[in-house]
Structures are given as C-alpha cells and as structure tokens.
Amino acid sequence: MEVTSARPRRVRPARANATGECAVVCVDSRKVAAVCAAAPDDAAIGRVAERFSALSDPTRVRILHALCRAELCVCDLSKVARRSMPATSQQLQLLRRLGLVKFRMDGRLAYYSLADPWVREALETALDGGGTR
Amino acid sequence: MEVTSARPRRVRPARANATGECAVVCVDSRKVAAVCAAAPDDAAIGRVAERFSALSDPTRVRILHALCRAELCVCDLSKVARRSMPATSQQLQLLRRLGLVKFRMDGRLAYYSLADPWVREALETALDGGGTR
DNA sequence: AGGTCACTTCCACGGTTGCGAAAATAACGA
DNA sequence: TCGTTATTTTCGCAACCGTGGAAGTGACCT
Numbered sequence: 443m444e445v446t447s448a449r450p451r452r453v454r455p456a457r458a459n460a461t462g463e464c465a466v467v468c469v470d471s472r473k474v475a476a477v478c479a480a481a482p483d484d485a486a487i488g489r490v491a492e493r494f495s496a497l498s499d500p501t502r503v504r505i506l507h508a509l510c511r512a513e514l515c516v517c518d519l520s521k522v523a524r525r526s527m528p529a530t531s532q533q534l535q536l537l538r539r540l541g542l543v544k545f546r547m548d549g550r551l552a553y554y555s556l557a558d559p560w561v562r563e564a565l566e567t568a569l570d571g572g573g574t575r
Numbered sequence: 576m577e578v579t580s581a582r583p584r585r586v587r588p589a590r591a592n593a594t595g596e597c598a599v600v601c602v603d604s605r606k607v608a609a610v611c612a613a614a615p616d617d618a619a620i621g622r623v624a625e626r627f628s629a630l631s632d633p634t635r636v637r638i639l640h641a642l643c644r645a646e647l648c649v650c651d652l653s654k655v656a657r658r659s660m661p662a663t664s665q666q667l668q669l670l671r672r673l674g675l676v677k678f679r680m681d682g683r684l685a686y687y688s689l690a691d692p693w694v695r696e697a698l699e700t701a702l703d704g705g706g707t708r
Numbered sequence: 709a710g711g712t713c714a715c716t717t718c719c720a721c722g723g724t725t726g727c728g729a730a731a732a733t734a735a736c737g738a
Numbered sequence: 739t740c741g742t743t744a745t746t747t748t749c750g751c752a753a754c755c756g757t758g759g760a761a762g763t764g765a766c767c768t
Contacts, residue, residue: 469654481640484633490636495632498624498627498630500624507620514603514606521602522611525726528727549744550743552744564700567693568623648714650715661716665717683715
C-alpha cells in the first residue's frame with residue numbers, strides 16, 4: 443500500500459534492516475555456527491515436522507489415542523472421533539501415508555491399528571506433560 | 576455411551592448412508608465405549624494437538640532444535656532458521672504463547688531459550704524414530 | 709537530544725487444511 | 739445376479755497459516 447493519505451507517517455531512511463534482515467553480524471557467530479552444524483538437514487527437519495503435523499489435529503489425536511487402546515474399524519473410529527466417516531477415512535489415509543497406522547481388511551471392514559510405536563510414546567508424554575503447563 | 580451387546584453385526588435395513596454416516600450400529604460398541612471412556616476430554620485433546628502443532632512447521636522445528644543447544648537472540652535465530660527476522664519473531668511469539676520457550680532481555684537483545692523440557696524429549700524421539708520409516 | 713538498532717506488530721496474499729456432501733468402488737448376502 | 743453397505747475418492751468451500759515487507763516501539767550510544 444503506497445498511498446500515504448490520512449496519516450503522515452514518519453518515513454525513515456529505512457535502509458539497513460528495513461527488510462527485517464539483521465544488518466550487522468550482530469550474531470554470536472560462534473554459537474550460530476555450532477548450532478547450524480548440529481542442525482539436521484532439511485529433509486530430516488521436514489520429516490520431523492511432517493510427523494508432528496500428524497498429531498497437530500484434534501481429530502487425528504482422538505483417532506490415534508483410540509488406536510493406542512484397540513484395533514478399530516473406520517465406522518467405529520468415526521464415532522470415537524465424532525466426525526463423519528469420510529472425514530475419518532481421510533485422516534486415516536493421511537496417517538497411513540505417514541506410516542503411523544496400518545490396516546487390515548476383514549470382509550467389508552477395514553481394521554486400523556498403530557504401526558509406529560513412537561505415536562504411543564509421543565501421545566503419552568504430551569498428555570502428562572500437558573497437565574503441568 | 577450405552578454398552579449393550581458386543582455383537583459382530585446383525586444388520587437391519589437401515590436407510591442409505593448417503594451422508595457418510597454409519598447407518599447401523601455396526602460398531603463393536605464394547606470397544607467403542609471402552610475407548611471413549613479412556614479418551615481425554617476435549618480440552619486435553621485440544622492442548623495436545625496445540626502442543627504438537629507447535630512442532631509441525633519446519634521453521635519452528637529449526638528454531639526449537641537450535642534452542643535445545645543454546646540460548647540465542649532473535650537475530651541469530653533468524654539466521655539459523657533462514658527466515659526473515661519478523662517471521663522468526665512471530666514464530667517465537669507463538670512458541671512463547673504455548674509456554675514452550677521463554678525469553679530474557681539483555682539490552683536490546685532478546686535471548687530466547689527452552690522453557691519446556693518436553694520439547695527436547697519430543698524432538699529427540701522424533702528425530703531418531705524418524706530414521707526408521 | 710537525535711540517530712541507530714533489535715525487535716515487534718500490522719497487513720495482505722498465496723498456499724494449505726479439514727470438513728461435509730455426493731458419487732464411486734469393493735465386497736458381502738440373498 | 740442384484741441390492742445393500744462399509745469404505746474411499748472427489749469436489750468445493752471456508753478457515754487457517756506462514757510469509758515478506760512496511761511501520762511502530764523502545765533501548766542503547768554518542
């Protein structure tokens with residue numbers, strides 16, 4: 443928005459950090475270098491973020507928490523999650539794509555269960571850590 | 576939920592399930608009831624999801640991973656995260672709101688550090704669990 | 709004081725996400 | 739075979755999210 447009509451703004455020279463960049467090497471460059479060196483590569487970071495994003499939705503948390511206790515079909519899971527069956531199915535696909543759940547067909551029913559023990563661990567620590575606040 | 580019989584299924588002519596709803600009580604209602612009983616309340620579920628959502632973004636993962644190793648100012652963090660300073664600052668606010676990081680002013684510099692040990696634990700398990708897949 | 713700098717807040721915009729509804733698919737029973 | 743049904747796919751929509759850039763705020767320094 444270029445129009446400066448109603449409000450006379452104090453226009454700054456706006457040079458150095460106008461873009462939000464830190465103009466100086468204001469850094470404790472030693473620490474930055476060390477931390478950067480220890481940082482996982484982008485692919486690993488992406489995988490981690492993706493993994494956590496699977497747990498970042500209440501519906502999926504409910505689904506996974508249920509699967510921590512029992513193997514359930516989509517229909518039942520939709521009841522536990524209080525969502526429509528398509529919505530539940532879609533979340534299950536996402537979780538399956540990430541390798542967190544697996545399924546098994548029994549007649550017409552698709553029984554889902556946990557595929558990655560990390561999920562149980564993560565949910566547990568998040569739940570009792572959450573009480574602290 | 577009313578627990579009655581845990582029957583495989585004796586389906587009766589229910590209406591079409593065009594809406595995606597499961598027309599029948601096709602459920603293994605015993606399991607559903609048990610799982611529902613064990614399920615945390617909505618508030619807890621929401622907190623857990625919120626917590627994980629903090630870790631569901633690559634920028635925030637990078638930031639938090641860095642803070643696992645050192646206390647850093649926003650400027651330095653923006654370098655580690657390879658994001659603009661405003662973007663970094665905004666993510667830090669979000670993390671602060673969730674109680675995952677805390678900060679300390681030193682002159683003009685705001686030094687951020689981890690406030691919740693759960694973050695370190697969660698990142699660790701997600702990183703080495705992530706290699707499996 | 710005035711200027712500079714680190715940081716924060718505001719804003720608009722692309723991209724993503726979760727959802728319900730409807731249609732499509734697969735698998736059972738009669 | 740045909741009808742029924744659990745599950746998946748598709749689609750469109752509304753809400754949300756992360757971002758860069760610009761502007762605002764307050765603290766240091768000379």
